[in-house]
Amino acid sequence: MTLAEYLPYTARDTLVPDSIVFEELHQVAETIEPISAEVLVHKAPPAEVDLSQYLHYIRWQGGEGCWGYSLLSIWDIMNEMKCPYSPNLSLNLGLFLHRRRDLWEKKVPPGINSPDGRFHKKLSEKWVDQSFGCTTEGTEITNPTIRWTGWWTNEGVNEAHNYRLASDIKKIPTINSTTFVNCLANGHPIQLEIGGKDWGHLVAIVGYNFKKKTFKYANSAGDRWGNNGFGTYTFDEINNRRSGSIDIRNAYTIEIIPPSPVPAARIKVMTPEKGGRRINVNLWLSVEGSPLPKRKIWPPCDSGDNSRNLHYTVRLPSEFIWPPSPGNRLILDLYDSAAFSDTGGTLEEFTAAFGGHIVKSSQLYSGPVSFKAHEHKRFYIP
Amino acid sequence: MAKLQASWVHGSSVQMEREGYFISKRRTGYGAHFNTHGKEWFHFAIPTPVILDGQRASLKKIFVFYKTEGAAKITAVHVYDGGGKPFKKFDNLSHSGDHSTGVDKDNSWVITPVHSMGFGLGISVLVNFGAATTSGVPGILFVTAGADFVTP
Numbered sequence: 001m002t003l004a005e006y007l008p009y010t011a012r013d014t015l016v017p018d019s020i021v022f023e024e025l026h027q028v029a030e031t032i033e034p035i036s037a038e039v040l041v042h043k044a045p046p047a048e049v050d051l052s053q054y055l056h057y058i059r060w061q062g063g064e065g066c067w068g069y070s071l072l073s074i075w076d077i078m079n080e081m082k083c084p085y086s087p088n089l090s091l092n093l094g095l096f097l098h099r100r101r102d103l104w105e106k107k108v109p110p111g112i113n114s115p116d117g118r119f120h121k122k123l124s125e126k127w128v129d130q131s132f133g134c135t136t137e138g139t140e141i142t143n144p145t146i147r148w149t150g151w152w153t154n155e156g157v158n159e160a161h162n163y164r165l166a167s168d169i170k171k172i173p174t175i176n177s178t179t180f181v182n183c184l185a186n187g188h189p190i191q192l193e194i195g196g197k198d199w200g201h202l203v204a205i206v207g208y209n210f211k212k213k214t215f216k217y218a219n220s221a222g223d224r225w226g227n228n229g230f231g232t233y234t235f236d237e238i239n240n241r242r243s244g245s246i247d248i249r250n251a252y253t254i255e256i257i258p259p260s261p262v263p264a265a266r267i268k269v270m271t272p273e274k275g276g277r278r279i280n281v282n283l284w285l286s287v288e289g290s291p292l293p294k295r296k297i298w299p300p301c302d303s304g305d306n307s308r309n310l311h312y313t314v315r316l317p318s319e320f321i322w323p324p325s326p327g328n329r330l331i332l333d334l335y336d337s338a339a340f341s342d343t344g345g346t347l348e349e350f351t352a353a354f355g356g357h358i359v360k361s362s363q364l365y366s367g368p369v370s371f372k373a374h375e376h377k378r379f380y381i382p
Numbered sequence: 383m384a385k386l387q388a389s390w391v392h393g394s395s396v397q398m399e400r401e402g403y404f405i406s407k408r409r410t411g412y413g414a415h416f417n418t419h420g421k422e423w424f425h426f427a428i429p430t431p432v433i434l435d436g437q438r439a440s441l442k443k444i445f446v447f448y449k450t451e452g453a454a455k456i457t458a459v460h461v462y463d464g465g466g467k468p469f470k471k472f473d474n475l476s477h478s479g480d481h482s483t484g485v486d487k488d489n490s491w492v493i494t495p496v497h498s499m500g501f502g503l504g505i506s507v508l509v510n511f512g513a514a515t516t517s518g519v520p521g522i523l524f525v526t527a528g529a530d531f532v533t534p
Contacts, residue, residue, distance in 0.1 A: 084514075158401065158402060158403065159402065159403050161402065162402055162403070162404060259404075260402070260404035260418070260419065260420055261404060261418075261419050261514060262402075262403045262404045263403070263406060315403055318403060321406055321407075321408050322406035322417050322519055323417075323518065323519065354406065354417070354519045355419045355513075355514030355515065355519055356513075356514030356515050356516045357514070357515060357516060357517070357518050357519045358516065
């Protein structure tokens with residue numbers, strides 16, 4: 001595609017319905033034999049499993065894309081279990097390729113070239129995630145609110161190979177509480193499709209509790225939805241495949257290629273419940289003394305995310321050379337715009353990690369640091 | 383009488399097999415420094431005098447000067463003559479420490495029998511950086527690499 005062909009699309013309101021993805025998922029579900037997930041029977045599953053401890057970033061999808069956000073939630077969990085401090089995955093390319101189907105659907109064979117020249121052939125439902133991989137939020141921040149989004153980036157090309165699925169998405173052959181418990185007890189969160197007569201949605205099942213006989217799921221509506229972004233289904237609802245007027249439909253798991261650790265930063269910002277509404281912070285990461293511009297890591301342009309808190313892991317700027325030291329400091333710039341809430345908030349965590357080597361900001365040694373509305377604060381590691 | 387010739391490159395020219403942000407890398411005047419976890423291959427391309435004084439040269443010995451940090455250790459060295467499979471493998475190694483300033487038994491490997499070189503010499507070094515640790519990120523500094531060649 002030439003630049004002249006590309007430019008008109010940047011201004012076009014390209015809306016592709018989620019129903020296309022649901023149809024594709026149903027195709028996966030109908031061809032159950034070759035792609036059904038093996039559900040290992042856990043002889044004595046624990047009384048409770050809560051994989052949400054591995055899910056820090058609660059996504060906000062805006063109007064569409066639940067198929068991607070729920071997938072990234074279970075993928076984030078599996079990455080964090082295999083490789084702590086892995087960056088949160090981005091849906092930038094997922095939304096881009098979803099909306100720009102004309103770039104790959106009509107090709108013979110169907111597929112697309114990434115900027116490094118590789119051709120990624122559509123051999124499965126999650127073909128890009130298997131062949132190219134997935135970029136991360138610090139590199140390609142997901143912008144859910146505009147109709148046109150995404151494009152390849154050079155840094156994305158350099159990192160995506162580290163975040164790939166080992167195989168296509170797999171359907172759980174039998175949907176009931178026993179198989180769900182076995183999946184979760186074996187470290188597999190579940191992507192669950194629900195819906196009604198003329199709508200569909202996907203959430204991430206992340207835990208169960210035998211005593212309460214409930215499953216916990218993560219939605220993608222920010223952390224002010226439900227219980228800090230989470231909801232529950234009872235065992236009976238899963239077994240009966242119905243929750244009120246909602247149908248419990250198909251369920252899927254993934255297998256990941258365990259990622260290698262990369263230098264990353266984890267940041268947690270909280271807005272008080274009392275008087276606070278949605279978070280207003282703007283965040284930038286940079287390297288002290290670097291001539292390169294600060295990297296804006298939050299929020300995405302024109303974001304509608306109404307979450308109260310942000311717990312976010314992003315890759316460090318690529319020019320940063322590990323480890324952080326007094327002559328090689330990582331900088332977090334925080335500015336509270338007070339656009340939605342004038343309470344200010346607290347920075348609870350600012351940590352850099354590379355594998356198990358974790359370095360915290362010394363400014364947080366004695367506890368969270370408060371900031372006020374319209375205030376700019378700068379934090380350093382070390 | 384056999385004639386000797388040696389060829390060396392500086393460590394700053396070493397190439398890692400996989401590019402990515404999972405390797406923290408720094409090239410300085412005194413070598414190339416890498417920090418990461420797990421196993422990674424590094425490759426040296428050695429200028430190769432295939433013909434010396436009208437006669438084909440044979441590889442006699444190779445050298446890789448390095449210094450490890452933390453759990454990192456060299457676990458294999460493979461030697462290539464152009465493409466194809468390595469003609470010599472030194473596997474099951476466990477070399478660590480500072481071997482960056484002079485020739486010793488942990489940074490030099492004798493090729494027996496000598497190998498008549500047809501093309502460019504490649505020395506590939508497998509480094510096992512080890513698992514994630516809380517004390518730091520394992521690393522290796524490559525200072526230089528080279529080879530001794532001999533003609534009949």
